[in-house]
Amino acid sequence: MDTSNILFICGGAFEGIENIVARRESEKTIGFGGEVVNKRSAKRYELLSKIQPEDLMAFGFIPELVGRIPVLTALEDLDEDAFMRILQEPRNSLVKQYTKILAMEKIKLAFTGEALSHIAALAVKKKTGARGLRSIMENLMLDIMYELPSSDEKVKSIEITADFVDNKIPLLDLLRGANVKKEVA
16 A cells, blocks of 8 residues: 555553653652652643653553654643533534434433533543543433333423433433423323
């Protein structure tokens, strides 16, 4: 295959690569007098901005792959506000996807701002980036998507709250709660 007209873009969290860069840069990150470097640290971003191809090879990348990545750059970690925007703003955001899926069953879905904030906080805590939002939302919405349309109770709308996100309210209690409007027979 001729790769001359193919653009390779590689991305990931690469947890621990900052230690390899720090060793090369002779900066102490562990031990007595060392500065603790974590995912939220500006120091980590500074180290990653100095990444070189040899750091990727020391991390475990094969030279053949590293040779096809001529430009290396570091991106800052996503914060809770960024995750909130990712959940809501894109044309095919997760909130819009789940809202549309339940709308096909004639159920109106809504999320409180506090619920979205808790989902974003979970994504920050998991340190899995924007892709982690998908698994968090899948776990949260799985029972709702499959139980609600087939339940005996004709639910017309449901509002996801922070307590539901934090597993403080089981699904049945959420359905019986004041934030669910049932069809009047």
